[in-house]
Amino acid sequence: MRPLGLDATDLFVEDGALVDEAPAGAQVLDADGLVALPGLVDLHTHLREPGREDAETVETGTLAAALGGFTAVHAMANTEPVADVAGVVEQVWRLGLEAGYCDVHPVGAVTVGLAGEQLAELGAMADSAARVRVFSDDGRCVHDPLLMRRALEYVKAFDGVVAQHAQDPRLTEGAQMNEGAQSARLGLAGWPAVAEEAVIARDCLLAAHVGSRVHFCHVSTAGSVEIVRWAKRKGWNVTAEVTPHHLLLTDDLVASYDPVFKVNPPLRSSEDVEALRDALADGTIDAVATDHAPHALEDKETEWAAAAFGMTGLETALSVVAAAMVETGRLDWSGVADRMSVRPARIGRLTAQGQPLLPGAPANLVLLDPAARVVVDPSTSASRSRNTPYAGRELPARVVATFLRGRPTVLDGKPA
Amino acid sequence: MTHPQTALPQHLLSAADLSRDNALLVLDTAEELARVADRPIKKLPTLRGRTVVNLFFEDSTRTRTSFEVAAKRLSADVINFSAKGSSVSKGESLKDTALTLEAMGADAVVCRHGASGAPHRLAHWIRGSVVNAGDGTHEHPTQALLDAFTMRSRLGRLEALRVAIVGDVLHSRVARSNVLLLSTLGAEVTVVAPPTLLPVGVEHWPCAVSYDLDGVLPKSDVVMMLRVQRERMYGGFFPTTREYSRRYGLDARRMATLPDDAIVMHPGPMNRGVEIAAEVADSVRSTIVEQVANGVSVRMAVLYLLLGGAFVSDMAGAGADVA
Numbered sequence: 001m002r003p004l005g006l007d008a009t010d011l012f013v014e015d016g017a018l019v020d021e022a023p024a025g026a027q028v029l030d031a032d033g034l035v036a037l038p039g040l041v042d043l044h045t046h047l048r049e050p051g052r053e054d055a056e057t058v059e060t061g062t063l064a065a066a067l068g069g070f071t072a073v074h075a076m077a078n079t080e081p082v083a084d085v086a087g088v089v090e091q092v093w094r095l096g097l098e099a100g101y102c103d104v105h106p107v108g109a110v111t112v113g114l115a116g117e118q119l120a121e122l123g124a125m126a127d128s129a130a131r132v133r134v135f136s137d138d139g140r141c142v143h144d145p146l147l148m149r150r151a152l153e154y155v156k157a158f159d160g161v162v163a164q165h166a167q168d169p170r171l172t173e174g175a176q177m178n179e180g181a182q183s184a185r186l187g188l189a190g191w192p193a194v195a196e197e198a199v200i201a202r203d204c205l206l207a208a209h210v211g212s213r214v215h216f217c218h219v220s221t222a223g224s225v226e227i228v229r230w231a232k233r234k235g236w237n238v239t240a241e242v243t244p245h246h247l248l249l250t251d252d253l254v255a256s257y258d259p260v261f262k263v264n265p266p267l268r269s270s271e272d273v274e275a276l277r278d279a280l281a282d283g284t285i286d287a288v289a290t291d292h293a294p295h296a297l298e299d300k301e302t303e304w305a306a307a308a309f310g311m312t313g314l315e316t317a318l319s320v321v322a323a324a325m326v327e328t329g330r331l332d333w334s335g336v337a338d339r340m341s342v343r344p345a346r347i348g349r350l351t352a353q354g355q356p357l358l359p360g361a362p363a364n365l366v367l368l369d370p371a372a373r374v375v376v377d378p379s380t381s382a383s384r385s386r387n388t389p390y391a392g393r394e395l396p397a398r399v400v401a402t403f404l405r406g407r408p409t410v411l412d413g414k415p416a
Numbered sequence: 417m418t419h420p421q422t423a424l425p426q427h428l429l430s431a432a433d434l435s436r437d438n439a440l441l442v443l444d445t446a447e448e449l450a451r452v453a454d455r456p457i458k459k460l461p462t463l464r465g466r467t468v469v470n471l472f473f474e475d476s477t478r479t480r481t482s483f484e485v486a487a488k489r490l491s492a493d494v495i496n497f498s499a500k501g502s503s504v505s506k507g508e509s510l511k512d513t514a515l516t517l518e519a520m521g522a523d524a525v526v527c528r529h530g531a532s533g534a535p536h537r538l539a540h541w542i543r544g545s546v547v548n549a550g551d552g553t554h555e556h557p558t559q560a561l562l563d564a565f566t567m568r569s570r571l572g573r574l575e576a577l578r579v580a581i582v583g584d585v586l587h588s589r590v591a592r593s594n595v596l597l598l599s600t601l602g603a604e605v606t607v608v609a610p611p612t613l614l615p616v617g618v619e620h621w622p623c624a625v626s627y628d629l630d631g632v633l634p635k636s637d638v639v640m641m642l643r644v645q646r647e648r649m650y651g652g653f654f655p656t657t658r659e660y661s662r663r664y665g666l667d668a669r670r671m672a673t674l675p676d677d678a679i680v681m682h683p684g685p686m687n688r689g690v691e692i693a694a695e696v697a698d699s700v701r702s703t704i705v706e707q708v709a710n711g712v713s714v715r716m717a718v719l720y721l722l723l724g725g726a727f728v729s730d731m732a733g734a735g736a737d738v739a
Contacts (some may be wrong), residue, residue, distance in 0.1 A: 180616060181620040183617060184620065185621075186532060187532040187553040188533070188552075188553075190615070192616070256536070257532070257537055302509060302537070303510050303531040303534040304532065305530075306531060
């Protein structure tokens with residue numbers, strides 16, 4: 001195999017860690033022609049449990065993650081009940097351990113019930129068995145500037161980070177799609193770029209003022225990229241993620257009114273897609289995060305306005321990044337490892353993930369076939385939901401095997 | 417008839433679905449069918465045995481009645497399926513409603529829905545033809561056809577006709593369909609509104625844009641006034657109804673600045689005293705009542721062409737004498 005796509009070599013695993021020579025009696029896996037990367041880390045996954053087990057469970061979601069090459073996921077807090085107390089985050093964390101497909105790191109809600117009014121017990125979640133370090137009201141924006149300031153300050157005590165879903169609520173009342181030529185034609189209420197960018201600008205300034213770090217979920221516009229680039233140039237502690245779908249898809253797809261393309265933030269223009277790709281390539285955007293958002297069929301088989309926001313993405317993420325970034329020459333496999341494993345692990349403060357493939361490191365890794373091409377078939381997804389926007393699309397690269405601390409979770413592209 | 421065999425697409429979802437030939441075919445067919453209304457027996461046997469469902473998720477007595485009269489004049493069986501008092505109000509999904517209509521064997525479904533694109537979704541789930549009778553803030557293609565029909569019958573042409581569409585363009589399905597259809601038919605459209613009631617992206621539409629009604633009126637052959645919805649009056653889109661009326665309402669003083677033969681249109685229902693003054697609505701320039709009558713003829717033509725497919729001249733063989 002070729003670690004990070006570089007020179008071919010062998011990798012040896014013993015007791016869950018990489019070692020420098022073959023252990024006696026070791027099992028041998030022929031990985032000729034495959035690329036080895038550190039196991040992928042997702043900063044943004046919706047596992048839906050507890051509450052919407054009809055759409056996804058920790059078990060089905062983490063199996064989908066393993067099949068996509070992930071060894072760790074951050075489970076978003078917008079469950080029912082909301083993950084805003086230690087009890088809920090510990091439950092999700094334990095369900096992840098029991099399933100055993102990948103590490104599950106619950107994200108704690110910033111505010112009680114995601115209501116944006118009162119800070120949740122962030123310290124209790126940080127101190128719990130789940131050791132929460134990422135906090136987010138994802139799906140809702142922490143739009144009250146004073147509350148956001150307090151949250152940014154408070155999490156410094158345990159080296160946490162607030163992951164902001166940047167969306168000004170007043171500017172997006174009833175919004176259905178990116179505001180521009182398409183929304184004007186389709187008669188769908190517009191979602192202006194400024195609704196995202198204004199919050200990102202404000203929070204960069206707030207984070208700088210109180211000396212905190214801030215992370216931006218799923219940035220989707222060229223303007224957001226410019227603001228993050230500016231903040232980083234200032235030396236501020238700002239990080240950002242982009243979803244695979246915002247790297248590949250544009251708002252032209254909404255013309256079908258098929259709600260499989262309805263997502264928050266919305267699909268944007270091709271100019272935005274270009275800017276996001278460039279920003280991921282130059283490191284302005286730190287990470288790819290899936291925003292895997294499974295939804296039951298009845299929540300998507302409706303008229304556009306009634307449909308839920310979100311797309312599945314765990315199983316296709318690596319292939320989409322290969323199409324948008326590797327095939328276009330913007331990232332090599334080492335760059336993909338950096339944006340999909342090393343940096344997201346660092347943002348989430350995960351010390352056992354995103355490590356170099358060197359002796360001594362935990363054996364969290366993914367083997368992929370860079371030459372393969374796969375046609376996406378929603379019916380074969382391990383997710384409980386089918387709302388992938390890539391149905392029927394041919395994408396490059398295929399995950400062949402995933403190892404979690406030396407134990408295979410996926411072999412030959414199937415659950416091990 | 418002089419048209420080549422320009423079959424309509426299966427569905428009429430957007431005015432953009434119609435080529436120039438398609439649109440002229442509808443207008444010419446409507447003209448032929450309008451003569452039926454002048455006969456003592458206003459009925460043709462053309463769609464006998466065919467079922468047309470009026471699927472109305474929003475109240476709209478005028479549009480529903482217009483389609484109902486149109487279908488009945490063509491001898492179709494008409495089922496009115498309104499959301500209120502049906503299973504839809506008990507939470508049935510659009511898909512289940514569609515499957516029910518499909519099982520009943522609807523040949524055409526005329527759909528009015530509050531959500532943009534709902535008729536597009538419906539068209540995925542049923543085999544019959546779907547006619548968009550107004551979807552959210554998207555389109556209302558038969559309204560545009562009846563407006564074009566009205567302009568042509570009053571002014572004798574559509575090519576190079578100067579049409580001003582005035583008012584809440586942002587939320588108007590009438591405006592969207594008219595801009596598309598009229599540009600297809602060669603008219604020169606200007607949309608006129610306060611900037612808050614124009615969509616971002618309007619610069620990509622095949623029309624001119626103006627904020628100045630007084631500047632546009634002397635250069636207009638047609639003025640189409642759009643209804644100001646009550647919720648816009650309180651949505652902060654403009655300061656007060658009075659200010660809106662002063663800047664964008666059509667009163668007698670403004671009407672006097674129009675060229676001599678210019679006409680005034682309104683899709684109804686009107687807010688007299690807001691976007692249109694009573695003396696304008698009731699003037700000889702007003703086509704508002706004609707628009708209603710023309711609506712029936714145009715909808716007959718649409719149903720006839722979607723379901724029958726044959727030309728009007730063929731109807732002689734079916735026992736009708738309209739040509």
